[in-house]
Amino acid sequence: MVWAKRAAVLCAVAMMGAAAPVLADTLVVRASGPSARSYPPGAKLADGGSLLLKAGDVVTLLDAKGTRTLRGPGRFGVTAAANAVPASNATLAALLDTKRVRRARTGAVRGTVSEAPAVAKRPNLWLVDIAQPGALCVADPAAVRLWRADASKPLNVRIIGGGAQAAASFPAGEAMAAWPAKLAVKDGAAYRVETGERSTEIRFALLGAVDAGLDTTASALIAHGCQAQLDLLVDTAAR
Template sequence: MVWAKRAAALGVAAILGVAGPALAETLVVRASGPSARNYPPGAKLADGGSLLLKAGDVVTLLDAKGTRTLRGPGRFGVTAAASAAPASNVTLAALLDTKRVRRARTGAVRGALGEAPAVAKRPNLWLVDIAQPGALCVADPAAVRLWRVDATKPLSLRISGGGVQAAASFAAGETIAAWPATLPVKDGASYRLEAGGRSSDIRFALLNAADTGLDGTAAALIAHGCQAQLDLLVETAAR
């Protein structure tokens, strides 16, 4: 039993890119307030350093263990305290996995008693949210899949760009569909997705093989302007 738990932990660490004593970086992923310009998203902070925040400052840092949010005023160490609770490795492993993007059947997402239904979020960072426009970072072009929030009805989708177009479809109850093989997934490729009288424009940005782990992935998302994916990563990695 102990051996099985250790093996599972090592597998998760390998997916996250944090196995062993490899050094990870601390990144600024969000900043607002009077000192925001001193801590731009993507800035790398040295271990042992500190941040001096004023009243109204809110800075979110990310490292190999997850994210933490600092609120001013005060001076805060870059390195998280040892007692800080780590992020959910299982959830993060599923979010970052480029290979096992499974077909899903989901119904309405329920909130707590008396609350409005919660908004469903992409279960995997690399899924193409058909309602989310903007830059879309891709770690593995062969693993690109389409995703939608509402799976109650069948949906036909038209995708066009670069002088070509193709169709994709979701069956009732399905949230994930295949990306058309006839449309190239390459760096800079732009496409318009149209369904149900609505449209959104996306642009692919291919990541390098070295962009792994929480810190490497976050840095790449920031560099390519993949804000929606960065927001999802930051929220999932919060501790």
């Protein structure tokens, strides 16, 4: 009987431990103003702590619920208020989903060709914006797709790098196109995307398996210098 009671107690303790929530980090994702050096992007802040901001300071924090922007002067708690409204889970899930990009055919835009583009920003974090230069973080090399903001007209692009080149085409009304299979998607690979009107330099940074959490994704983007994707994540996660 004694051993049975002990076993029951241990089992209950183990279940309590398993049910305990995993706390996400609170990260600084943007900072400007006199105190910006004290709160660099990527810095992790302890729950229960506070930020002392001066006049002109603007600091954006990201946690499991989304992002919030603090403006000085004043002292602000790191932990968001319990009644804070989280960012749209559906919108963030679509933004971070690597499977969604892998399944995508080409990403047709509804409506007639003469209509204004239906999408102004990348609907998924892992798409390659052909107009956005700089580091481009990749979670799944096999799911890389090109994306353009204006799908009203057909567009041919040429991609050059690593001693090779290839072409990709966007039919009218299509926002996405496949990445050329002959061009390797590997860490550090640099390419130039030419559209005739614009030439954009991009560099791939492979992240490997990515946890879909906001904080872990933001940390990875900051660590690899993928600023455009970080900006998209922060703006989408605003609450």
